[in-house]
Amino acid sequence: MIVWLNGPCGAGKTSAARELLDLIPGSTLYDPEIVGQGLRSMLPDKRLAEVGDQQDLPSWRRLVVDTAAALLMETPGPLLVPLTLLRQEYRDEIFGALAARGIPVRHVLLHADETILRTRVAQGRADLAPDTDHDGPVGDWRPDPVGSYASALSWLTRDAHVIDTGSRTPREVAELVAAALRDGSGSCGIVQTPEPTGATLAAGVLFFDERDRVLLVDPTYKPGWEFPGGIVEPGEPPSSAAVREVAEELGIVLAAGRPLRLLVLDWEPPRRPRFGGLRLLFDGGRLSAAEADRLLLPAAELRACRFVTEQEAATLLPPERYARLHWALRARTEGCPVNLEAGEPVPARD
Structure with missing residues (x-):
């Protein structure tokens, strides 16, 4: 201790x-x-x-x-x-x-x-x-x-x-x-997230409010704001992991028939001490005002959440996450997922 x-x-x-x-x-x-x-x-x-x-x-x-x-x-x-x-x-x-x-x-x-x-x-x-x-x-x-x-x-x-x-x-x-x-006072209930030992696969979900702002969350266990979502478990489909994570983090239970459309696939290079890996962002759709009011935050994992514009997100997200969001928003508008490497679109090869 x-x-x-x-x-x-x-x-x-x-x-x-x-x-x-x-x-x-x-x-x-x-x-x-x-x-x-x-x-x-x-x-x-x-x-x-x-x-x-x-x-x-x-x-x-x-x-x-x-x-x-x-x-x-x-x-x-x-x-x-x-x-x-x-x-x-x-x-x-x-x-x-x-x-x-x-x-x-x-x-x-x-x-x-x-x-x-x-x-x-x-x-x-x-x-x-x-x-x-x-x-x-x-x-x-x-x-x-x-x-x-x-x-x-x-x-x-x-x-x-x-x-x-x-x-x-x-x-x-x-x-x-x-x-x-x-007396047990002063205990910090930060979630215990094991450090990765190699490259990881993570799946996040973008939710939007009625003003088309995107939902970000503020984790207690690491610096910077983040997208709802988390690490994909071994043998777990990425979309299933995304559904599981948003249910655990926010209390959002995505209906079986509610599709999760892939917006971005980003390869994050290893930068010591991080191992990098693949990062996927899905479109979770628009939340009504009533749904947004019912969001639940586990105190040991998330401190806060908020809907922000892309401009506001640029001041909250680390650069690599903001680049991912930037291209995800464009993929959402254009209806076509974007393949990124280190936050940059991979050019088409003949």
């Missing part, structure tokens, strides 16, 4: 984690900042200059998970991780990857009022005390770490068990965290 102590600079994450070592037998302190230090010493300066924060590095996010899994093979656990995660898509990616490995996460948010946080951050910058609680070298701090935290509070308070550290000692905070863990 992982106990992820989230919160802004100055909330007391590291101090509380050190106290927890005494309260939770077998626990180990795991600071992913060490992963960042290693990457900063190895990656070219040009690459480092391209990102504003080490968390923007895909390699950092993957190594945080890989290192956690490796440590849990060597220690009885749990791992105590005092690290600020303020971008929800990065939380999704890291916690989702841990869930895929069968590693449960308890998400605890250590909170303090803005005035207290700014005082602590200013004090930490002034004297650089050895036990100052921060998430990296002072030079790497964001210009306004407290402001970034305030912007993330809306989703953090939905996802985590909150403990106010403003007037409490690190020991008192640690005791509250330990009590919350005994």
Whole structure:
């Protein structure tokens, strides 16, 4: 198990984690900042200059998970991780990857009022005390770490068990965290989707509303919006997999006589660490307002869904998924499926 102590600079994450070592037998302190230090010493300066924060590095996010899994093979656990995660898509990616490995996460948010946080951050910058609680070298701090935290509070308070550290000692905070863990608080119910070991076949379905906008879903276990659908099981017809997935994800039961017309077949090339594979998109047709109102979202798998225009989809979908949607919409209009490779139409050969 992982106990992820989230919160802004100055909330007391590291101090509380050190106290927890005494309260939770077998626990180990795991600071992913060490992963960042290693990457900063190895990656070219040009690459480092391209990102504003080490968390923007895909390699950092993957190594945080890989290192956690490796440590849990060597220690009885749990791992105590005092690290600020303020971008929800990065939380999704890291916690989702841990869930895929069968590693449960308890998400605890250590909170303090803005005035207290700014005082602590200013004090930490002034004297650089050895036990100052921060998430990296002072030079790497964001210009306004407290402001970034305030912007993330809306989703953090939905996802985590909150403990106010403003007037409490690190020991008192640690005791509250330990009590919350005994009560089962902070459990992250992200769906456990096993990591693929090779190329996969996936089938998605495009649904449209009465304004011809397309339905997208927001998975809890990976970053970025997505199409309803999922991985085709061995021996399962792709269209059957699509029908099964939308029933599980959205509660949409497609009638036996309701055809699923293929819009796009896209070969996704392997790009480490992904294996790629074939991606199919089917036309699920138009949902009435009443049908749209009855959509059901499993909380452990999907956070939200929404109908969007193609222009709005371009701001929500990763580039490869948006390219797939772009051509699927044209195939729907023209009545002819499109064969893509890496998001580009395959030219006809004589």
